[in-house]
Amino acid sequence: MEQVQTISHAGISLAELKEKCIHAIFLFCGCVSIFTTIGIVLVLALEGAFFFQEVPLTEFLFGTEWTPLFFNKSFGILPLVCGTLLTSAVALCVALPLGLIIAIYLSEFASSRARSVLKPTMEVLAGIPTVVYGYFALLYVTPLLQKIFPELLGFNALSPGLVMGIMILPMVASLSEDAIYAVPGSLRQGAYALGAGKLQTIFGVILPAAFGGIAASFILAMSRAVGETMIVAIAAGQQPQLTLNVFEPVETMTAFIVQVSLGDTPHGTLAYRTIFAVGGALFVLTFLLNSLSLWIRGRYQERYTG
Amino acid sequence: MRHSVAHNLDIPMINTASSNKQSEQPQSQTSTPCIAVRDLNFYYGDTQALFDISLDIEAGLVTALIGPSGCGKSTFLRTINRMNDLIAGTRHEGEIVVSGHEIYGKKTDLVSLRKKVGMVFQRSNPFPKSIFENVAYGPKIHGTKNKSRLAEIVEKSLLRADLWHEVKDRLGDSALALSGGQQQRLCIARALAVDPEILLMDEPASALDPRSTAKIENLIAELRGDYTIVIVTHNMQQAGRVSDKTAFFCDGKLVEYGDTEAIFTKPQQQQTEDYIRGRFG
Ligand SMILES: Nc1ncnc2c1ncn2[C@@H]1O[C@H](COP(=O)(O)OP(=O)(O)OP(=O)(O)O)[C@@H](O)[C@H]1O
Ligand SMILES: [Mg+2]
Numbered sequence: 276m277e278q279v280q281t282i283s284h285a286g287i288s289l290a291e292l293k294e295k296c297i298h299a300i301f302l303f304c305g306c307v308s309i310f311t312t313i314g315i316v317l318v319l320a321l322e323g324a325f326f327f328q329e330v331p332l333t334e335f336l337f338g339t340e341w342t343p344l345f346f347n348k349s350f351g352i353l354p355l356v357c358g359t360l361l362t363s364a365v366a367l368c369v370a371l372p373l374g375l376i377i378a379i380y381l382s383e384f385a386s387s388r389a390r391s392v393l394k395p396t397m398e399v400l401a402g403i404p405t406v407v408y409g410y411f412a413l414l415y416v417t418p419l420l421q422k423i424f425p426e427l428l429g430f431n432a433l434s435p436g437l438v439m440g441i442m443i444l445p446m447v448a449s450l451s452e453d454a455i456y457a458v459p460g461s462l463r464q465g466a467y468a469l470g471a472g473k474l475q476t477i478f479g480v481i482l483p484a485a486f487g488g489i490a491a492s493f494i495l496a497m498s499r500a501v502g503e504t505m506i507v508a509i510a511a512g513q514q515p516q517l518t519l520n521v522f523e524p525v526e527t528m529t530a531f532i533v534q535v536s537l538g539d540t541p542h543g544t545l546a547y548r549t550i551f552a553v554g555g556a557l558f559v560l561t562f563l564l565n566s567l568s569l570w571i572r573g574r575y576q577e578r579y580t581g
Numbered sequence: 582m583r584h585s586v587a588h589n590l591d592i593p594m595i596n597t598a599s600s601n602k603q604s605e606q607p608q609s610q611t612s613t614p615c616i617a618v619r620d621l622n623f624y625y626g627d628t629q630a631l632f633d634i635s636l637d638i639e640a641g642l643v644t645a646l647i648g649p650s651g652c653g654k655s656t657f658l659r660t661i662n663r664m665n666d667l668i669a670g671t672r673h674e675g676e677i678v679v680s681g682h683e684i685y686g687k688k689t690d691l692v693s694l695r696k697k698v699g700m701v702f703q704r705s706n707p708f709p710k711s712i713f714e715n716v717a718y719g720p721k722i723h724g725t726k727n728k729s730r731l732a733e734i735v736e737k738s739l740l741r742a743d744l745w746h747e748v749k750d751r752l753g754d755s756a757l758a759l760s761g762g763q764q765q766r767l768c769i770a771r772a773l774a775v776d777p778e779i780l781l782m783d784e785p786a787s788a789l790d791p792r793s794t795a796k797i798e799n800l801i802a803e804l805r806g807d808y809t810i811v812i813v814t815h816n817m818q819q820a821g822r823v824s825d826k827t828a829f830f831c832d833g834k835l836v837e838y839g840d841t842e843a844i845f846t847k848p849q850q851q852q853t854e855d856y857i858r859g860r861f862g
Contacts, residue, residue: 459706461702461704461706462706462708462709463667464664464667464702464706465702465706465707465708465768465771466708466718467664467667467695468662468664468695468699468700468702468772469695469696469699469718469719469722469771469772469775470691470692470693470694470695470696470719470722470723470775471718471722472692472722475722479718479721479722480708480718483708483709483710484708484709
């Protein structure tokens with residue numbers, strides 16, 4: 276009797292041990308990603324702190340000249356922010372309407388055969404390395420656009436913006452389609468039963484019901500565009516300019532970081548530290564956009580489960 | 582045995598709206614068919630769901646469709662406003678005439694058909710919009726733009742659906758914040774707002790608690806006479822309480838159709854009797 280008890284006791288503790296080990300492994304894996312994030316934030320904050328000891332925050336945020344690599348240094352980030360927003364805006368002008376139209380087509384109009392061809396094609400589009408998009412913009416799209424707009428410069432915001440729009444299009448289309456797909460069929464039936472036509476149902480009931488998910492996908496797309504690096508680094512130029520003219524070269528925050536990281540700027544100098552300041556700003560921007568997207572999505576889900 | 586069936590029916594009959602149903606009874610003898618179904622066969626792809634259905638549904642009355650699960654009640658109901666058209670691969674034979682118009686005919690306009698034949702679903706399906714917008718949606722898509730006219734329609738429909746007093750101070754709130762029973766009455770109001778002649782209801786109270794169910798039943802009794810109502814129900818007491826006519830379906834066939842009281846007390850078919858008796862235990 277006693278023996279049996281000890282054996283079973285040992286058995287349980289072995290199982291418990293295994294359980295604990297597995298638990299620990301998963302915990303460790305989870306922690307790696309958390310610690311990496313914390314590490315990145317710490318580095319950004321630390322290097323940023325050195326930077327802001329020498330450059331006042333107000334100059335950084337509101338200055339309109341960005342020349343950290345020149346003899347006459349100015350550290351106003353606005354031209355970079357402007358370049359980032361300009362190329363992103365062009366990209367969103369392409370990706371949002373087209374993505375939404377594709378999503379509506381796929382979920383409401385496409386036959387299952389058309390769907391089975393289109394969806395994988397879109398996913399392939401999403402898998403192309405961005406450097407390919409970048410050279411596509413520089414070597415193909417820009418010359419093409421120059422035939423239409425002769426005043427377009429070799430580096431400009433328009434061409435990489437358009438190509439970036441194509442790049443994020445699959446994401447917008449696929450996330451929006453998910454959102455539309457998640458609208459319960461009973462709402463469609465409710466609308467049709469009242470005599471609504473197809474377009475009335477889509478625009479009057481389905482899209483408003485999917486609004487949260489669609490808006491979340493739009494904001495994620497924006498975040499993606501803001502963070503996109505290769506395309507703009509290759510095709511938009513490296514001239515920080517406070518301009519809204521898409522025909523001119525601009526430099527984005529990401530492109531500037533590439534420029535400094537790849538260049539011969541000595542480590543530890545103020546010029547070198549700018550990349551952490553810019554990186555920090557970029558981090559904050561995309562973090563805010565992602566949080567906004569999550570928040571919208573959360574609210575939207577609440578509306579159906581609640 | 583039959584006596585006990587009738588007895589079971591009598592109890593709920595006393596406490597609900599059947600009193601005013603009795604007082605309007607004469608209508609039932611003289612009324613004209615509002616929906617005439619002739620030799621209707623219906624197919625989902627290769628499987629036939631309805632077999633040779635012929636029946637006349639009379640205007641202004643409440644007709645209950647009963648029968649075991651999967652016998653085609655919902656399918657039949659959805660042929661009347663052609664909601665089955667939304668399901669790919671369906672087809673039909675035979676004809677359905679709704680107030681003089683063959684609805685599967687070439688000239689039928691689906692929009693006006695569905696405006697005339699409203700539908701309430703088993704699970705309430707309010708749009709994720711405000712209470713007001715839910716009711717105003719139908720009139721809006723049919724061209725009513727005038728704000729005060731819309732407000733008028735909304736109030737009237739909500740009053741008709743016995744919901745106005747519960748929601749009149751919060752018309753702007755989301756319809757999804759209402760209780761299940763309120764949502765179902767909202768869906769009824771939404772259907773009424775386009776001024777239909779016929780209301781199809783597919784188990785409108787099956788997802789509701791007894792109090793909400795009683796409200797829906799009272800509502801049906803109040804709408805009776807002004808609307809032709811066809812209601813699917815699994816609840817025999819409910820069929821007895823709310824309906825004038827009852828049609829018993831089994832395996833896609835119409836087994837028996839007649840006055841509710843006759844169906845429940847003196848069914849002509851053995852199948853009907855077995856079903857009803859089984860249902861009462
Ligand atoms: N969308 C569909 N596609 C294919 N077959 C269907 C579809 N809807 C219903 N059926 C079939 O048609 C038959 C009748 O179904 P229906 O839903 O009309 O029954 P019902 O009497 O309403 O049942 P219940 O009481 O369970 O609601 C069933 O055999 C069902 O499997
Ligand atoms: Mg059914």
